[in-house]
Amino acid sequence: MSKLIYLDNSATSYPKPDSVYSFMDSFFRNKGVSPGRSGFDAALEAEEVVNGTRKMLTKLFNGGSDHNRLTFSYNATDSLNLIINGLVEKGTHVVTTMLEHNSVLRPLYVLEQKGDIEVTYVPFDNDGYVNPEDIGKAIKSNTKFVIVTHCSNVLGTIQPLTEIGKICKERGVLFVVDGSQGAGSVDVDMQVSNIDVYVFTGHKCLMGPTGIGGSYVREGVHINHTRAGGTGVRSAYRAHLEEYPYRLEYGTLNLLGVAGLYAGVKWITEEGIMNIHRREMDLWEKLVSEVKKIDGVTTYCANGRENQNPVLSFNIAGFEAGDVGTMLDVDYNIAVRTGLQCAPLVHEHIGTFDMYGTVRMSIGAFTTEQEIDAAIEAIRDISRIRN
Ligand SMILES: Cc1ncc(COP(=O)(O)O)c(C=O)c1O
Incomplete structure (x- = not known):
């Protein structure tokens, strides 16, 4: 065949890239221990790779000065659930588009069906682009956030994030971007495009393995906890920790996934x-x-x-x-x-x-x-x- x-x-x-396979293999063999929980050498070295990956991605997205606000999850779907559920309140209105993936649509449908939120689905034009003015028209007094895909996974069209971000800022609503098809594929600048939350998945253009994703949440954006669990620090507290990165990380990280992502991001950055x-x-x-x-x-x-x-x-x-x-x-x-x-x-x-x-x-x-x-x-x- x-x-x-x-x-x-x-x-x-x-x-x-070959470097992803080889780095994952050597990392897992030599430093595959729980990061951020203990002070022995391998744990510190593992933590260094985790922090290095947070820094590289924060820079890649131009998220801001605090790399701890770059948090890891299993994939984009996981982070989108955390972000959407962490932002909504009863009576919230959300603006999204007809270009979205089910990882945005289904969490919204669940909330919509419970009667907790109202959603407007903005259509796209014949070329596959959402008109930022249509987003503006859909925003209402109770709109909390606008959520748009960076790039359509069906049509490949890259959406006008900067224009949409400008409108969101003028209207005082948060702007969340599903960067699954954009991260690592084309440049993105969260600050220039006024993106409040950028969600990514590790296994597409960022060249990492499956099972790793995350988000960058800009300073001043409040995401409520919708989960709780171990963080490895301040274990006596009954509540899940408020500060980043713990705020959006629950349990032991997918360390091998982070290592693969580290090598993948390094490769795309060098290329x-x-x-x-x-x-x-x-x-x-x-x-x-x-x-x-x-x-x-x-x-x-x-x-x-x-x-x-x-x-x-x-x-x-x-x-x-x-x-x-x-x-x-x-x-x-x-x-x-x-x-x-x-x-x-x-x-x-x-x-x-x-x-x-x-x-x-x-x-x-x-x-x-x-x-x-x-x-x-x-x-x-x-x-x-x-x-
Ligand atoms: C636009 C878009 N959003 C979200 C996702 C979900 O990504 P993941 O399956 O890694 O959670 C995908 C994956 O195909 C996608 O194309």
């Missing part, structure tokens, strides 16, 4: 995030321009490389997306994601909900031009079956 062509990097980046992005976008442009020429193929958004990540959603006339995915897998050894990609409202809005979604190809840091050529050829072949 030919080598796997992996075009599912929006789900998780694969492979990881240059925007250098990786440019390489990926060159491949994306080729994929899009060739696929658009194929009879019977419909692409969604994908109108130009500006404010775009290397993701392409498409369908082939006469086939359900899932069947195209199976053919790509079985006949061509090409891995893609099909269906609704955990973002049902995107599909409602682009009209693919009842067609079982789309085929999504997502390019990564290690995708080659030969692989893109093979993917184009495979789509051409499949489209010929019915057209």
